[in-house]
Amino acid sequence: MLEISLPPRAQARRAGTAADGDDDDDVDMGGAGDRQLVTPGETITTDPAFMRGHGTFTHEQALVASVAGVVERVNKLVSVRPLKSRYNGEIGDVVVGRITELGPKRWKVDIKGRQDAVLLLSSINLPGGVQRRKSESDELQMRSFFAEGDLVSAEVQSFFQDGGASLQTRNIKYGKLRNGSLVMVHSAQIKRSKSHFIVLSCGVDVVLGVNGYVWVSKHVPITPEMESDPEGLYSNQNEPMTESERETIARVCNVIAALGRQNCEIHESAIVYAYDASLDYAVKELLKVPVQEAIVSQASALLRQAATQ
Amino acid sequence: MVRETEPSNNEREFVSKAVAEGLRVDGRAHNSVRSIKIVLGPELGYAQVQLGKTRVMASVSCEIVRPSAGNPTDGVLHFNTEFSPMASPAFEFDRISEEEVMVSRMLEKALRRARAVDTEGLCIVAGEKVWAIRVDTRVLDHEGNLLDCACMAAMCALLHFRRPDVTVIGEDVTIHTAEEKNPIALSVHHIPVCVTFACFNDGEHQVVDPLLLEEQVMDGSMTFVVNIHRELCTLSKAGGTPVSPDQVMLCASIAAVKSAEITQLIRQAVAEDAKKRQTDKK
Numbered sequence: 081m082l083e084i085s086l087p088p089r090a091q092a093r094r095a096g097t098a099a100d101g102d103d104d105d106d107v108d109m110g111g112a113g114d115r116q117l118v119t120p121g122e123t124i125t126t127d128p129a130f131m132r133g134h135g136t137f138t139h140e141q142a143l144v145a146s147v148a149g150v151v152e153r154v155n156k157l158v159s160v161r162p163l164k165s166r167y168n169g170e171i172g173d174v175v176v177g178r179i180t181e182l183g184p185k186r187w188k189v190d191i192k193g194r195q196d197a198v199l200l201l202s203s204i205n206l207p208g209g210v211q212r213r214k215s216e217s218d219e220l221q222m223r224s225f226f227a228e229g230d231l232v233s234a235e236v237q238s239f240f241q242d243g244g245a246s247l248q249t250r251n252i253k254y255g256k257l258r259n260g261s262l263v264m265v266h267s268a269q270i271k272r273s274k275s276h277f278i279v280l281s282c283g284v285d286v287v288l289g290v291n292g293y294v295w296v297s298k299h300v301p302i303t304p305e306m307e308s309d310p311e312g313l314y315s316n317q318n319e320p321m322t323e324s325e326r327e328t329i330a331r332v333c334n335v336i337a338a339l340g341r342q343n344c345e346i347h348e349s350a351i352v353y354a355y356d357a358s359l360d361y362a363v364k365e366l367l368k369v370p371v372q373e374a375i376v377s378q379a380s381a382l383l384r385q386a387a388t389q
Numbered sequence: 390m391v392r393e394t395e396p397s398n399n400e401r402e403f404v405s406k407a408v409a410e411g412l413r414v415d416g417r418a419h420n421s422v423r424s425i426k427i428v429l430g431p432e433l434g435y436a437q438v439q440l441g442k443t444r445v446m447a448s449v450s451c452e453i454v455r456p457s458a459g460n461p462t463d464g465v466l467h468f469n470t471e472f473s474p475m476a477s478p479a480f481e482f483d484r485i486s487e488e489e490v491m492v493s494r495m496l497e498k499a500l501r502r503a504r505a506v507d508t509e510g511l512c513i514v515a516g517e518k519v520w521a522i523r524v525d526t527r528v529l530d531h532e533g534n535l536l537d538c539a540c541m542a543a544m545c546a547l548l549h550f551r552r553p554d555v556t557v558i559g560e561d562v563t564i565h566t567a568e569e570k571n572p573i574a575l576s577v578h579h580i581p582v583c584v585t586f587a588c589f590n591d592g593e594h595q596v597v598d599p600l601l602l603e604e605q606v607m608d609g610s611m612t613f614v615v616n617i618h619r620e621l622c623t624l625s626k627a628g629g630t631p632v633s634p635d636q637v638m639l640c641a642s643i644a645a646v647k648s649a650e651i652t653q654l655i656r657q658a659v660a661e662d663a664k665k666r667q668t669d670k671k
Contacts, residue, residue: 178397190394229398262397 084119118145124158133159167193167267167291169245173236174276176257176289177247179226185219187226189234191291192267195244199226203237203248205255207313225314231257231295233287252302253277257287259318260297263333265340267292271347278348283325284332286351294346296332298325331355331363338372344380353379393479396605404606408589414602415441420643422584422598425651427545427658430666433572434550438542440598442532447542448525449550453564456512456519464511465521468497470528470539477531492536495625496526499540499581499614503622506547507576513555513562520552522575533601536612540583541655547575548659579616581623582651584644586611592630595640597647611637613644617652 118124126142135147136158145151149162169175169191177189180196187199204225206218226232233254234247249255270288278286279299287295298321335354339346357378358366365371396404404414411419423441434449454465470493472480480486500506511520524546526539551572554565587599587607599607609629614622621641626632632640 180395192394 116151117149118151118160119148120146124151124160129156130158131156133157135160135162164266164268167191169193169197169236169239169291170272171236171238173272173290174233174254174287175236175245175247175291176231176233176262176287176293176295177291178293179228179230179232181228182222185222187222189232189247191245191289192264192293193245193291195242197234197236197245197247198240199232199234199247199249203246203250205250205252205313207309226256230316231262231293233257233289233295252304256314256316257295257297258315259300259321260285260295261329261333263294263296263336263340265292265294265336265346269340269344269346270294271345273347275348278351280332280352280355282328282332282355284328286332286336288346294336296329296336298329327363331358331366334358334363334366335375338366338375339379341369341372342376344376349383349386350379353382393477396602400602401606404603405589408594408596408603413596413600415600417598419594419596420647422647422651425541425654427541427654429545429549429658429662434546436542436545436549437529438538438545440534440538440541441600442530443534443538444528444530445535445538445542446527446529447539447546448527449522449546450525451520451522451550451552453513453518454521455517456515460508461516462512462519463508464519466501466506466508467521467523468493468500468543469523469525470496471525472528472531472535475530476528480528480531488535491627492539495536495583495612495614495623496539496543498623498625499583500524500543500547503579503581503614503616505544505577505579505581507578510576513557514560518562522547522550522552531601533604534585534598537583537585537598540581540614541651544577544580544582545655545658548577548580548655549662550575579618579620580652580655581614581616582648582655584613584615584647584651586613586640586644588630588632592632592636595632595636597643611640613641613648615641615644615648617649619645 122145124136124143124145128141130143132138132143135145135149136143137146138144143158145160147160147162147165149160152159152161175191175197177191177197179187180190181188185201188196189199191197201214201219201222206214232249234249235251235254236245237248238246240246267290270290270292272290276288276290278288280286283299285297285299289295298319300319332351332355335358336346336351339350339354344350354375357375361371366375407414413419417423426439428437429435435446437444437446456463456465470489472486472489474480474482506522511522513519524543526543528535528539551574553567553572554570556563556565584597585599586595586597587603588595588609588611589607591608595611596603599610609632611632612625616622
């Protein structure tokens with residue numbers, strides 16, 4: 081028989097609340113930093129005054145959690161934010177996606193969300209300048225821009241009624257991705273930050289898609305001429321690369337995969353520290369779990385140090 | 390609502406090229422099957438089979454029903470397959486996918502048409518009472534080759550199952566409980582084993598026991614249902630790239646070899662479980 085019990089800290093808290101004789105039996109909305117973790121099926125409160133939000137349902141006069149996560153309360157609305165869920169976009173997110181199919185004046189892009197996102201023909205930069213008018217022939221040669229299987233970086237512009245995201249690549253920094261390799265981690269490990277386009281000192285560019293797709297590529301400096309270059313924007317040719325450049329890209333990929341595996345938050349400093357720690361090992365060895373654990377623990381120690389300073 | 394991520398163009402090319410060079414993405418040879426783990430019990434008629442990371446469970450139950458007018462002396466054998474969303478994001482609750490229909494029909498063909506279980510032995514009173522055996526297979530994890538795994542699970546469950554003993558005196562039918570009399574095993578004629586091949590590079594190469602990634606990339610597939618006596622019960626090739634007759638014959642012989650190995654594993658697992666039950670009783 082399985083027995084599931086609360087961790088000791090939560091039990092003590094519960095006992096404390098009961099002793100107070102509060103009206104809200106189980107809701108402990110204590111001070112900052114005191115988060116209540118719930119599992120599916122756990123009663124959050126029996127107080128009928130609270131309204132149920134996402135992640136909760138009513139069962140026999142009590143508010144019960146339907147996902148595993150943190151309880152959030154806004155006035156009378158109680159909801160549970162899940163610890164791990166599919167990527168839920170927000171306007172302004174930088175995402176990396178793969179084109180899955182072509183539709184009328186649009187592309188469908190897989191961003192590992194609940195639905196494929198949409199990239200409208202009107203949301204991309206057409207070669208030959210921003211002000212160019214869209215023509216019939218543009219729609220007929222959509223595959224010359226993005227074909228199925230291509231990787232793109234884009235920004236979430238808006239949402240449709242049904243929750244599907246609409247993407248745009250109207251900036252020169254977005255668009256078709258080349259010269260590199262994709263790493264897939266969980267979207268929860270990539271937090272929204274100021275910059276998702278990282279340039280590492282080893283000559284490698286990293287695009288951190290908030291949806292969990294990370295693109296690691298050879299550093300190619302962006303020049304303003306590229307915008308008007310018809311061939312360059314949507315070319316399918318990779319730049320020539322040396323063996324050592326490939327190895328560096330592979331190393332960064334493995335480092336990010338290691339961070340992903342150890343459930344670490346992935347941002348610029350984490351990648352830099354972990355990369356430095358990985359230089360002691362050969363690139364292939366970074367695929368072994370003990371090596372991954374070693375690098376990540378070293379990196380997190382450095383991060384903690386940097387945070388306290 | 391949530392669809393499975395399709396493999397990228399690079400992955401497709403890699404898998405196809407690797408197969409052409411005699412390699413597979415998980416390091417297996419073309420003709421090797423993944424490791425099989427069989428768990429039986431604790432209830433009679435329950436089996437869970439793991440084929441690599443693919444996991445399928447099967448459960449057998451019985452009840453007494455009136456036989457159909459066409460076959461008054463035959464018992465009823467009913468198969469039910471369920472693809473639950475916990476197995477893969479591609480499976481939706483309440484929506485029957487094409488793959489589910491294929492697996493379910495192949496399972497019926499392999500086990501019912503091949504006459505693995507003797508239905509005449511399930512008769513109690515001709516025309517009035519027969520045993521109806523129900524086999525429920527449920528897919529728990531999908532990592533490729535659900536059909537082979539489901540077939541193994543169903544066969545293990547059928548071999549493991551014991552129905553209550555029945556005494557018929559004239560018109561009186563007494564069903565004995567497990568305490569009164571030991572329940573009896575089903576009469577299984579032979580053990581049909583499914584062996585699935587995935588075809589790559591326009592039918593030039595065939596690999597046994599495809600992974601999920603290989604299934605997504607393959608050009609076609611073939612399933613052979615063979616038993617240990619090298620009898621071919623069923624051959625299924627539903628669409629896909631054409632395969633030459635030589636290759637079909639070659640695959641048939643490979644399937645026969647694999648089937649013998651798998652049958653040995655099944656028999657061993659069932660025998661070990663029977664021995665454990667004996668010692669537990671004492």
